[in-house]
Amino acid sequence: MSNLVLDYREEQKKKALSPGEQKSFFKHHLLPQIFFFTVGFPKGSFISVDVTDQCNLRCQHCYFFEQEQQGVLDADGWEQKLLEMKKNHRMMYSCTWVGGEPLLRKGIIEQCKKHFLHNLIVTNGTMPLPDWDDVMYHVSVDGNEAAHDNMRRQRGLYQLMKKNVSRKDLHVTAAMCITSLNVDTIEDVLEDWYTTTYLRSMMFDFYTPIEGLTDDLWIGWEKRDAVLQRLQELKDTKYGEFIAMSERTIELMKSHNSKKVTDNCLFEKKGYSLTTTGQVKEKCMLGPKADCDRCGCVVPYYLHSRVEKKEIVKSTVEHVRNRMRNRFLKEANVS
Ligand code: SF4
Numbered sequence: 001m002s003n004l005v006l007d008y009r010e011e012q013k014k015k016a017l018s019p020g021e022q023k024s025f026f027k028h029h030l031l032p033q034i035f036f037f038t039v040g041f042p043k044g045s046f047i048s049v050d051v052t053d054q055c056n057l058r059c060q061h062c063y064f065f066e067q068e069q070q071g072v073l074d075a076d077g078w079e080q081k082l083l084e085m086k087k088n089h090r091m092m093y094s095c096t097w098v099g100g101e102p103l104l105r106k107g108i109i110e111q112c113k114k115h116f117l118h119n120l121i122v123t124n125g126t127m128p129l130p131d132w133d134d135v136m137y138h139v140s141v142d143g144n145e146a147a148h149d150n151m152r153r154q155r156g157l158y159q160l161m162k163k164n165v166s167r168k169d170l171h172v173t174a175a176m177c178i179t180s181l182n183v184d185t186i187e188d189v190l191e192d193w194y195t196t197t198y199l200r201s202m203m204f205d206f207y208t209p210i211e212g213l214t215d216d217l218w219i220g221w222e223k224r225d226a227v228l229q230r231l232q233e234l235k236d237t238k239y240g241e242f243i244a245m246s247e248r249t250i251e252l253m254k255s256h257n258s259k260k261v262t263d264n265c266l267f268e269k270k271g272y273s274l275t276t277t278g279q280v281k282e283k284c285m286l287g288p289k290a291d292c293d294r295c296g297c298v299v300p301y302y303l304h305s306r307v308e309k310k311e312i313v314k315s316t317v318e319h320v321r322n323r324m325r326n327r328f329l330k331e332a333n334v335s
Pocket residue numbers: 055056057058059061062063064099100101124
């Protein structure tokens with residue numbers, strides 16, 4: 001690990017929130033979480049917007065170009081659309097800006113992000129990130145350098161992406177979609193991004209089969225369960241919060257839990273996925289052909305974990321107990 005990155009990781013572990021960050025955390029994160037915990041997710045809490053029908057890449061696993069796109073709204077068109085939706089849905093908490101490559105039309109996001117408490121931009125990392133410190137970026141990583149460039153059909157993209165997104169000043173998370181082509185590279189990728197970039201965290205999805213696309217990328221349940229188990233071990237032993245998935249989310253993604261989540265997908269029930277023209281898409285951002293029974297998207301599992309009151313109370317109690325025990329041990333060692 002380079003010394004600079006090592007220092008940065010240590011800094012992150014110790015870092016206390018500044019007063020501005022505390023205020024923002026309270027308003028944008030804690031208050032909404034308490035609200036959702038108390039009353040559940042109102043319809044319209046989550047929006048996803050297909051910002052553009054254009055992309056500068058043509059990845060092997062892309063679901064986007066399987067769907068028919070029929071034009072695009074401009075920034076004013078989107079703003080009007082969102083304001084109309086807000087009349088019926090007061091709690092439009094978060095927006096995920098996707099595409100295509102959403103940064104090809106960043107003016108839309110710049111104009112409309114103010115309508116949400118939380119904004120997430122999913123990008124392929126081929127272009128510099130705008131200096132917006134009020135959004136989260138998810139950069140899509142498709143495995144180690146060889147696997148990524150192969151999947152994206154272009155050499156040099158992996159290094160270019162790392163250069164563009166390794167930013168201390170922004171909230172960037174790497175999101176790796178696990179497929180049969182990159183499943184053996186997970187630990188390489190994790191170590192590489194942990195030791196050579198300034199990313200805050202990394203998370204993992206699995207490829208969701210799409211009707212009409214090859215099934216070859218799906219890794220099967222047995223392997224998926226083994227990967228999830230391994231991710232939990234890596235989180236517990238080395239990477240901690242750098243793996244930005246809670247223990248409960250990981251557990252819900254396993255085969256014995258998955259169907260109870262996807263049969264009642266909260267993203268489908270409580271969210272809206274909007275096409276490039278602002279029309280509501282069936283199911284979710286993956287479109288109507290997504291195979292929900294084998295859904296690998298982390299979102300429904302995360303959302304489900306946020307409404308399981310018994311589990312939340314249990315994990316909070318455990319968390320507090322662990323903190324108190326660690327504190328006690330630390331003090332006992334000092335004296
Ligand atoms: S970068 Fe994303 S939108 Fe573009 S082709 Fe690849 S998967 Fe599709």
